[in-house]
Every structure is written in C-alpha cells, then in structure tokens.
Amino acid sequence: MFLAPSKIIARWAFNVQDWNPSKEQYKQVLLSIQSEERERIEKFKFFIDSKLALVGRLLMRFLFNKLYKIPWNEIKFARTKENKPILIKPESNPNDPIINFNISHHGDWVVLVAAENCRIGIDVMKVEYPKRQTVQEFFETLRDQFSNFEWNIITTPLQEIDQLHQFYRYWCLKESYVKAVGIGLALDLKTIEFHLPENDERMNISENVKQWNFEELYLDNLHCVAVSYSTLGDVDNEYASRQNLFALALY
Numbered sequence: 001m002f003l004a005p006s007k008i009i010a011r012w013a014f015n016v017q018d019w020n021p022s023k024e025q026y027k028q029v030l031l032s033i034q035s036e037e038r039e040r041i042e043k044f045k046f047f048i049d050s051k052l053a054l055v056g057r058l059l060m061r062f063l064f065n066k067l068y069k070i071p072w073n074e075i076k077f078a079r080t081k082e083n084k085p086i087l088i089k090p091e092s093n094p095n096d097p098i099i100n101f102n103i104s105h106h107g108d109w110v111v112l113v114a115a116e117n118c119r120i121g122i123d124v125m126k127v128e129y130p131k132r133q134t135v136q137e138f139f140e141t142l143r144d145q146f147s148n149f150e151w152n153i154i155t156t157p158l159q160e161i162d163q164l165h166q167f168y169r170y171w172c173l174k175e176s177y178v179k180a181v182g183i184g185l186a187l188d189l190k191t192i193e194f195h196l197p198e199n200d201e202r203m204n205i206s207e208n209v210k211q212w213n214f215e216e217l218y219l220d221n222l223h224c225v226a227v228s229y230s231t232l233g234d235v236d237n238e239y240a241s242r243q244n245l246f247a248l249a250l251y
C-alpha cells in the first residue's frame with residue numbers, strides 16, 4: 001500500500017484578547033459562518049465562550065479559503081457523530097492530499113492545526129485553579145486518566161500551582177491524542193504514558209502510541225498546548241523546534 005507523506009501545514013494561535021469588535025462588527029462576523037454554528041454560538045451564556053467558539057470557526061474557514069483559494073461561502077463543514085468538525089465542501093480531488101485539521105479553545109487562546117495525510121489533534125488549556133473544588137478534589141476526579149509514573153511527576157512539586165502546570169501539560173498531550181483519533185471518552189488514557197523531556201531532549205512515549213508524534217509548548221506563562229499527529233508515511237518535521245511551533249494568526 002502506498003502511504004503518502006504526512007506534513008503539518010498550519011499551526012495557528014489566536015489570542016482573543018487582541019480582538020475587541022463592536023457589537024455591530026461582531027454581528028456581521030457571526031453572519032459569515034454556517035447558520036447552525038451561529039445558532040449554537042449565540043446560545044452561550046458568557047461572551048468569552050461565544051468569542052472563543054466563533055474565532056475557532058473563523059480559523060477553520062480561513063484555512064480552507066487560503067488553501068483552496070475559494071470564496072468563504074463555498075466552504076461547508078459538518079460534524080462526525082462524535083462532534084468532530086470535518087470539511088464537506090469543496091469535495092477533495094482523489095489525487096489531492098487528505099487534509100485533516102483540529103481546533104481547541106480555552107482561556108485566552110484559540111489554536112488550530114492542519115496536516116496532510118495524517119490524523120491530527122490539538123488541545124490548549126489555561127493553567128488555573130479549579131473554580132468549585134480544591135486542587136486535591138479536582139485531581140481525585142481525574143486520577144484514573146494517568147499512569148502511576150505520570151501521577152508521581154504531577155504531584156511531586158510542593159506548590160499546588162506547579163502541580164497544576166504539570167497536570168495540564170499531561171492533560172493536553174492526552175487530550176490532543178483523543179482529539180486526533182476523534183473518539184472522545186472511549187479511550188483508556190492511562191495506558192498512554194508520556195515522559196516529558198527536560199530542555200531539548202525528545203519526549204518518550206509508551207509503545208502503544210509509537211507511531212504518533214507529540215509536541216508541546218507554552219503560548220504564554222499560563223496556556224499550554226499540545227499537538228499529536230499520526231505517522232502514515234514520512235513526517236518531514238518530526239519533533240519540530242519547540243520555539244517555532246506556532247505562528248500568530250492575527251487576521
């Protein structure tokens with residue numbers, strides 16, 4: 001079987017604090033996305049959640065507008081039964097590379113990744129204290145998703161804020177994998193074990209995900225992000241430089 005080489009074609013991060021539209025502008029922008037998504041976004045209670053979701057939709061649309069050089073309104077997305085957005089129009093040519101993409105939003109950031117010929121997922125998290133629980137209670141509810149090795153690393157720091165940083169780094173890595181696979185809660189995440197690298201070492205991962213690549217970095221002091229992508233063929237930028245992972249997309 002011929003496997004086309006996989007290649008990451010977009011890594012974008014957008015800080016929603018940099019976009020402060022008037023009410024009128026916001027309404028106009030909302031009109032530029034699909035009606036069912038607009039209705040969903042209009043139901044959010046908090047403006048920040050609406051803004052994060054809207055920017056996500058705009059980035060997806062902008063990706064294919066740029067890539068295929070087609071007008072904004074000829075692009076159509078749907079969702080899989082697990083809710084993962086997919087492109088349905090324009091239909092891809094059998095000879096074209098398969099384009100996969102994924103977005104994530106949390107805190108101040110919306111991030112998007114896209115790749116040719118491989119599955120790809122992304123997760124961004126703001127490192128923050130849980131709102132209605134203590135850190136220990138919050139950890140307890142999610143302990144099962146981590147291996148003993150990982151849990152030891154997470155809980156070793158003396159300060160809770162440092163534990164939260166470790167926790168969210170692992171969380172993003174696991175969640176980016178879940179999102180690349182696109183199957184939500186069905187995975188036993190503690191069987192996917194990460195050994196986070198010090199400095200510029202390579203990350204070690206458990207055997208069951210050896211055909212996957214994982215990358216992580218901080219967008220700022222509080223937001224960590226992870227990307228995972230499968231290796232169907234040659235990967236031309238495996239473990240790309242951590243500093244150059246994201247270009248700011250300020251459009």
Ligand SMILES: CC(C)(COP(=O)(O)OP(=O)(O)OC[C@H]1O[C@@H](n2cnc3c(N)ncnc32)[C@H](O)[C@@H]1OP(=O)(O)O)[C@@H](O)C(=O)NCCC(=O)NCCS
Binds near residue numbers: 085179
């Ligand atoms: C579906 C799921 C992956 C979404 O993740 P999230 O952290 O809530 O939100 P994110 O901001 O990262 O991503 C949201 C975006 O991912 C995309 N998305 C939705 N469902 C998806 C799926 N099944 N697969 C991939 N991407 C999905 C959407 O674009 C969504 O944004 P939108 O609804 O505004 O369009 C998550 O809710 C889930 O099921 N996780 C379960 C796995 C788990 O237990 N993880 C613990 C890790 S330790």
